[in-house]
Amino acid sequence: MGSLSPVKTVPRRGKRRLVIDFFYNDSSGRKRRYRRDATAQHSKAAASAEARRLQELAARTGSPVASSAMPTLAEFVETTYRPVFMPAYRPGTRDRYEELLKQHVLRLVGRKRLDDIDYAAMARFNAELREDGVQPRGAGNLVRSIVNAAVKARILPKMPDLPTYPQPKKLPRAPTFEVVLPLLEVAQGWVRTAIALTAYAGLRQGEVRAVLVEHLDFDRQLIRVCQAFSASDIVEPKGDQERYVPMADALVPILRDAVAGKLPKAFVLTNRRGNVPRRQAVWTAVQKAADRAGVTRWSHHSLRHFFCSEVLDNGANVEAVRKLAGHARLGTTERYLHAKDADAATVAMFGGNNVVTRRKSRS
Numbered sequence: 104m105g106s107l108s109p110v111k112t113v114p115r116r117g118k119r120r121l122v123i124d125f126f127y128n129d130s131s132g133r134k135r136r137y138r139r140d141a142t143a144q145h146s147k148a149a150a151s152a153e154a155r156r157l158q159e160l161a162a163r164t165g166s167p168v169a170s171s172a173m174p175t176l177a178e179f180v181e182t183t184y185r186p187v188f189m190p191a192y193r194p195g196t197r198d199r200y201e202e203l204l205k206q207h208v209l210r211l212v213g214r215k216r217l218d219d220i221d222y223a224a225m226a227r228f229n230a231e232l233r234e235d236g237v238q239p240r241g242a243g244n245l246v247r248s249i250v251n252a253a254v255k256a257r258i259l260p261k262m263p264d265l266p267t268y269p270q271p272k273k274l275p276r277a278p279t280f281e282v283v284l285p286l287l288e289v290a291q292g293w294v295r296t297a298i299a300l301t302a303y304a305g306l307r308q309g310e311v312r313a314v315l316v317e318h319l320d321f322d323r324q325l326i327r328v329c330q331a332f333s334a335s336d337i338v339e340p341k342g343d344q345e346r347y348v349p350m351a352d353a354l355v356p357i358l359r360d361a362v363a364g365k366l367p368k369a370f371v372l373t374n375r376r377g378n379v380p381r382r383q384a385v386w387t388a389v390q391k392a393a394d395r396a397g398v399t400r401w402s403h404h405s406l407r408h409f410f411c412s413e414v415l416d417n418g419a420n421v422e423a424v425r426k427l428a429g430h431a432r433l434g435t436t437e438r439y440l441h442a443k444d445a446d447a448a449t450v451a452m453f454g455g456n457n458v459v460t461r462r463k464s465r466s
Contacts, residue, residue, distance in 0.1 A: 109154040110147055121150040125158055130165030137167045142255045145191040152186035153256075168257070176220065176246075177213035179253055180204065188252045194334035195309075200245055207232060207242040208249075217253050220246065225266050240268040277408035278401045285396035286389070287357075293372050293380060294388040296361040298406060300326075300372075303354040305410035305428045308386075308403050309333060310340055312379050317367035319358055324350040328429065332379070342431040411436065 109125040121141040129135050137157065143149035157167040174182070189197050211228055212220060225246065229239040243266060253259045283302050290298055300311045309331035318327040329345035330337050340346070350358065361371050370379050380388070386403055393400045407428070414424050425436040 109158060110141065110150045121147060123150065123154045123157060125154065127161035127167060143187045149187050149190045156182055173216045173218050175214055175216055176249060177209050179217055179258065180249060183256055184249055184252050193338055194336040198334050203242050203245050207237065208245055212246060217250065217259055220250055221263050222265060229266065243268045276405065277412045278405055282398045282401065283409055285398050286392050289395045290392045293374055294392060296357055296372055297385055298389060299354050299357045301403060301406040302409050303351040304348045305407050307331065307407065308382060312372050313337060314371045316362045316365050316369050316371060319362065324355065326350060340429055342429060346426060346429050348427055
């Protein structure tokens with residue numbers, strides 16, 4: 104007969120909590136009980152991994168509470184951060200974090216004890232990254248995340264004072280119709296569909312690749328955005344909220360061509376082999392289309408900026424655009440208003456006052 108699970112689901116104040124509950128023998132051989140809410144509340148599997156770590160620690164030391172032997176960052180990543188905290192991240196985020204761990208974090212600060220990672224240590228870490236030609240923001244934020252996880256796991260008593268890495272406040276730049284229309288003219292097959300779904304419906308690239316035929320309502324001219332690719336996994340869209348986006352008239356014939364002969368459960372975006380193109384393949388295809396069209400190269404995501412800017416140009420209020428674009432925060436959408444103001448100021452400086460002149464100033 105197998106042992107009982109050390110993780111229990113307990114109702115508390117109308118919510119369900121994962122609780123780690125097991126018995127162990129202390130260093131004197133006396134039977135003790137450990138019972139505490141799991142740090143990992145996002146899944147029972149993650150809470151079970153946390154419980155196994157605590158049970159192993161108790162069997163080895165006589166206590167599930169870490170002693171003064173503080174683990175190194177690398178030890179904490181291996182025993183706790185990977186199995187307990189990383190499963191809560193989106194697959195694409197996990198892949199990015201694993202690359203940062205392998206390339207920079209474990210190499211530069213992996214041997215440091217967690218309680219030795221302070222402001223001065225992070226300043227040296229940032230300097231070493233810059234010497235290697237690497238901007239420290241991504242790796243630095245990951246180290247902050249790891250240290251914060253150690254606080255949540257009760258290995259560190261409190262969060263130390265570490266450098267912050269704020270998101271650069273760049274205004275979104277968008278291509279114009281003078282770029283988008285030639286792109287659509289030269290692009291063919293799934294590439295044309297991918298460009299159109301982002302430029303005319305504002306879908307993120309992961310959302311574009313995850314649209315199914317059954318998500319397209321041609322009678323009401325609506326697109327249901329309810330899932331996205333993150334790495335190779337299907338997840339909910341950012342913000343975990345599905346939304347409906349109207350089909351622009353120019354988008355309807357492109358989508359009808361894309362779904363011709365396909366079953367409802369089929370993906371709209373498929374290559375000649377019937378597979379959904381990978382993220383890098385979409386990026387490369389858009390760049391090649393720009394070269395053939397003889398227009399400036401823009402990222403695929405910039406086509407989403409085009410959508411938001413054009414919807415605002417056509418009189419939609421910023422809250423409506425937020426919902427169409429699937430932005431979690433209104434502040435993200437308001438950046439497009441600031442970008443439009445900056446464009447208008449540039450046009451006025453050069454004496455232009457018509458829509459075409461203003462649009463050309465963005466390209």
